[in-house]
Amino acid sequence: MSTSNESLTESSGTKHPQLPGEPGPETLLIETTRKPEKSRLSLALQVLIRTITPVALAIVVAGIIIWTMGIDPLKFYGDVIALGLGGTGWQKTLTMMAPLLIISLGLIISFRAQLWNLGYNGTYLLAAAVVAGTAPDVMQSLPFGVGILVLFVLAFAIGAGLGYLPGLLKAKYGTNEIITSLMISFIAISAANILVKGPFQDHAVTVPQTRVLDLDLMLPYIPGTRIHIGFIIAVVVVVLFHYILTKSSFGLKIDILGASPKAATHAGIDAKKMIIIVFLLSSGMIALAGAIDMLGLWGYMRTNWNPMYGDKILPFVFLARLNPIGSIPLVGFYAVLATGGTIAAQQVGLSVDFLLIIVALILFFMTIIEFMGNRKDLGKSYLPAGLFTRAKK
Amino acid sequence: MIPFFSDAFLTAFVVAALASAIPVMLAAIGETVGEQSGVLNLGIEGLLLIGGYFGFVATIVTGSFWLGFLIGALASIILSSILMALSVLLGLNQIVVGIGITLAGTGVSSVLYDFSYGSSKPRLGLDAPWTIPFLSDIPVIGPSLFAQPGMFYVSMLLALVTSIWLYRTTSGLRLRSAGQKPSSLDAAGGNVAVTRSLAVLFGGAMSGLGGAYLALISAGTFTPGMTHGMGFLAIVIAMLARGRLLWVLLISLIYGLFVAMGTVLQLTSLNIPNDVVTIMPFIAVMIVLTFFARRSALPAALAIPYVRGAR
Numbered sequence: 001m002s003t004s005n006e007s008l009t010e011s012s013g014t015k016h017p018q019l020p021g022e023p024g025p026e027t028l029l030i031e032t033t034r035k036p037e038k039s040r041l042s043l044a045l046q047v048l049i050r051t052i053t054p055v056a057l058a059i060v061v062a063g064i065i066i067w068t069m070g071i072d073p074l075k076f077y078g079d080v081i082a083l084g085l086g087g088t089g090w091q092k093t094l095t096m097m098a099p100l101l102i103i104s105l106g107l108i109i110s111f112r113a114q115l116w117n118l119g120y121n122g123t124y125l126l127a128a129a130v131v132a133g134t135a136p137d138v139m140q141s142l143p144f145g146v147g148i149l150v151l152f153v154l155a156f157a158i159g160a161g162l163g164y165l166p167g168l169l170k171a172k173y174g175t176n177e178i179i180t181s182l183m184i185s186f187i188a189i190s191a192a193n194i195l196v197k198g199p200f201q202d203h204a205v206t207v208p209q210t211r212v213l214d215l216d217l218m219l220p221y222i223p224g225t226r227i228h229i230g231f232i233i234a235v236v237v238v239v240l241f242h243y244i245l246t247k248s249s250f251g252l253k254i255d256i257l258g259a260s261p262k263a264a265t266h267a268g269i270d271a272k273k274m275i276i277i278v279f280l281l282s283s284g285m286i287a288l289a290g291a292i293d294m295l296g297l298w299g300y301m302r303t304n305w306n307p308m309y310g311d312k313i314l315p316f317v318f319l320a321r322l323n324p325i326g327s328i329p330l331v332g333f334y335a336v337l338a339t340g341g342t343i344a345a346q347q348v349g350l351s352v353d354f355l356l357i358i359v360a361l362i363l364f365f366m367t368i369i370e371f372m373g374n375r376k377d378l379g380k381s382y383l384p385a386g387l388f389t390r391a392k393k
Numbered sequence: 394m395i396p397f398f399s400d401a402f403l404t405a406f407v408v409a410a411l412a413s414a415i416p417v418m419l420a421a422i423g424e425t426v427g428e429q430s431g432v433l434n435l436g437i438e439g440l441l442l443i444g445g446y447f448g449f450v451a452t453i454v455t456g457s458f459w460l461g462f463l464i465g466a467l468a469s470i471i472l473s474s475i476l477m478a479l480s481v482l483l484g485l486n487q488i489v490v491g492i493g494i495t496l497a498g499t500g501v502s503s504v505l506y507d508f509s510y511g512s513s514k515p516r517l518g519l520d521a522p523w524t525i526p527f528l529s530d531i532p533v534i535g536p537s538l539f540a541q542p543g544m545f546y547v548s549m550l551l552a553l554v555t556s557i558w559l560y561r562t563t564s565g566l567r568l569r570s571a572g573q574k575p576s577s578l579d580a581a582g583g584n585v586a587v588t589r590s591l592a593v594l595f596g597g598a599m600s601g602l603g604g605a606y607l608a609l610i611s612a613g614t615f616t617p618g619m620t621h622g623m624g625f626l627a628i629v630i631a632m633l634a635r636g637r638l639l640w641v642l643l644i645s646l647i648y649g650l651f652v653a654m655g656t657v658l659q660l661t662s663l664n665i666p667n668d669v670v671t672i673m674p675f676i677a678v679m680i681v682l683t684f685f686a687r688r689s690a691l692p693a694a695l696a697i698p699y700v701r702g703a704r
Contacts, residue, residue, distance in 0.1 A: 069508055116488055165683065175682060176691065178435070178488065179629055183679050186622045190672035197666050311496055318489065351507035353617065356500030363493035364475060367485040 046373075051319050054369050055333070058361035065357065071348050079347065084340025091226045095297055096335040098230040099124070099289035101238050103309050104327045106159075106285030107317045112245060113278040114258040115170065119181035120310025122188025123162050123283050127155040128290030129192035132210040132301040133200030135294065139217040148219070152291050159287025160280040162188055167279025171272035177279075189306060196303045213299040219292070228296035235328070237285075242324035254278060286310065312338070312355060315362040400532050406653050407537035414649025415548050416441070416607035420627035421634070421641045422555050423599030429559060429636050430592035431572035431694040435491025436476055438624025439498020440600035441607065442617075444469040446502035448605030449517070449615035450509070458520045458609055462544055465605030466598045472498055473597025481589045484698030495624065503617035516614045520544070542610050548602070556638040568592055569636070572692030575699040585699045600624070621671060629678050632691065648674050 063073030083089050103120060110117035131151050139147040162184050169175035202211040219228040245251035253274055257264045261271045289309070294301065316334055320326035338355060345354050420437050427434045434440075448465025452458055476494055480487045520542040529539040559565040568588055570578040575585040607623070608615045626648065634640035655670025 118492075165679070169683065176632070178433075179632060180679070180682055182625050183629065183675050183682070186625065186675040187672055187679065189622075190668040190675070193668040194666060194672070197668070311492065314489075314492060349508075351504045351511070351617070353500045353503035353507075356496045357504065360493045360497035360500060363489055363496070364479065367479050367490055367493075368483075371479075371483050371485055 054365035057365045062358045079344040080340035083343045084336035092339045093335045094227045098234045099293040100331045101234040102289035106282045108322045110282035113254045116178045117282045119185040122185030123286045124290040125192040126188040127158045127287030131291045132294045135213045136211045155287045155291035156284040159284040163279040163283025167276040171275040209302040210300045219296040230292040230296035238324045404537045410649035410653035412611040413652040414645045416603040418645035419603030420600045421630040423596035424631035427596040429572045430568045430589045433696040436494025439495040440469040441604035441620045442502040443498040444601030444604030445608035449608045462605045466601035469597040469601025477590045477593040487696045
């Protein structure tokens with residue numbers, strides 16, 4: 001009895017606080033028949049294995065690929081770690097984590113609701129372009145704190161605006177949000193380029209780019225480092241939303257919507273309103289990442305620049321099981337790979353798009369391990385119930 | 394000033410429109426077959442790039458355009474077999490695997506191009522056109538429609554054959570039933586996994602051909618990321634066409650006209666940036682989705698893995 005009780009509180013305690021009152025005997029019975037009893041430690045171990053195995057396999061296979069191209073994989077990965085963590089590498093890594101963390105949070109919000117907001121690339125870029133283009137004027141005419149706040153709100157509004165149409169169409173007509181958000185993404189990417197080549201272009205330089213923001217007007221560094229405070233903002237926002245998503249009634253509503261929009265309607269949740277809110281919030285967050293990146297790291301934007309952060313962070317969001325705090329170490333891992341990997345790849349004459357291959361391999365191995373894990377019941381699934389389980393209903 | 398509406402100009406215009414339309418059409422045909430069988434393939438972008446790269450390499454090495462198309466199609470079939478294995482046979486999330494295919498295709502083609510041709514950046518010659526006697530003598534339409542490379546006619550034939558296959562044969566009916574109600578296909582003695590697998594591989598082959606057409610005929614070279622979202626546009630075209638290949642052909646042609654008009658506008662003194670041209674098709678699609686096709690009738694079992702015996 002005591003062991004089954006433990007497994008019950010654990011399975012529910014990870015998501016939402018237990019409702020007051022002891023669970024009835026039937027609930028316990030169902031719970032014990034459904035789930036084999038496991039200790040907390042072995043569960044944690046299995047979750048860890050399930051998270052690390054896909055990444056490790058991807059690294060090995062990618063190593064074999066570059067080995068066939070005549071590059072020593074051991075030296076390459078050694079360089080990646082040395083450049084990503086050693087010297088000032090760790091500071092660059094943490095700087096890079098700032099936008100990545102916020103984007104991953106934006107993805108987590110929409111994926112928890114089982115809404116596929118794939119407009120991340122364009123949302124990030126358009127917000128970044130507008131912020132980079134307006135920042136020199138805004139920051140010069142307003143006090144520093146107010147200016148930053150205005151630009152953050154502006155970016156969030158742009159993101160929310162871009163997320164509104166896919167959300168509205170999905171809520172009102174059930175239009176496939178994958179398609180609409182992707183189209184919005186491409187529109188926003190082109191719009192960003194038009195803005196940078198048009199109204200925001202700095203005519204003092206030949207390359208089409210926005211005016212460079214003064215270093216004094218950018219987000220300040222954390223004292224003693226070259227990491228801008230955007231990193232701290234990102235961590236705070238992620239932790240804050242971790243509690244909102246996992247402990248508040250708003251988070252529960254999103255989860256119910258994700259599990260089944262019908263159930264949400266039955267539970268008295270306005271599913272249509274929630275779909276739109278999730279889209280506004282998710283896209284707004286991704287746009288905020290663009291503002292933080294521009295104001296903290298770059299200070300200007302060039303045309304045809306597209307870091308594709310959202311695509312690259314995608315597998316790690318799933319590996320974190322859509323848990324915001326869980327995404328922090330995984331995003332950190334990718335940031336090391338990206339910072340070190342970009343320089344290491346350039347040193348050996350490898351295209352930087354090599355990172356895309358690693359990310360794709362992680363996605364593939366992740367789904368395979370997921371499949372094997374479901375067969376062998378290894379811990380919790382990456383995705384909330386829905387697309388995986390719909391066929392088993 | 395360029396003399397507009399001269400025969401030479403109009404011919405060039407139609408040729409340019411077709412050069413943009415055919416790759417998208419081929420990819421959209423592949424996506425249509427996949428969607429009708431219940432598989433949403435989000436990897437088209439990657440499959441186009443892989444087909445384009447390997448087709449380009451094969452043509453450079455052998456000098457044969459036909460071998461280029463063959464190798465391009467084979468390369469994309471191999472990449473799409475990952476989607477087949479993971480999403481159809483194992484029933485894993487099609488969206489996640491599809492995005493993985495897109496990233497893998499983009500990454501592999503870019504890394505290999507940089508590795509092999511990054512410094513030399515070779516270009517291909519023109520493929521010798523098949524000139525159809527008599528018809529090619531008609532002004533404007535003749536030189537633009539009836540003096541195209543051989544693959545153009547093969548593409549049109551493929552569209553026709555696929556349409557007949559989907560709507561006039563038993564195997565086409567079985568394929569569509571796999572997308573509407575897979576359990577009924579299973580009950581009727583069909584094999585959902587095999588049907589969907591073949592549809593995915595067919596989609597891969599068509600995307601490979603599309604990518605190879607883009608690289609070998611339309612652009613005459615391969616550049617990393619040369620598709621610029623064309624694969625996703627193909628997915629939308631397939632959705633808007635709701636499985637009817639005549640619509641796929643028409644929407645692709647409209648897309649081609651858009652691109653060609655953009656190129657023309659750039660030749661004039663209006664000085665419109667290239668991005669305005671690239672943004673147009675996506676805005677057009679959004680307008681159509683918002684006002685006309687809000688409830689696009691997609692196959693009922695799209696993106697839902699089939700588990701035998703499950704309710």
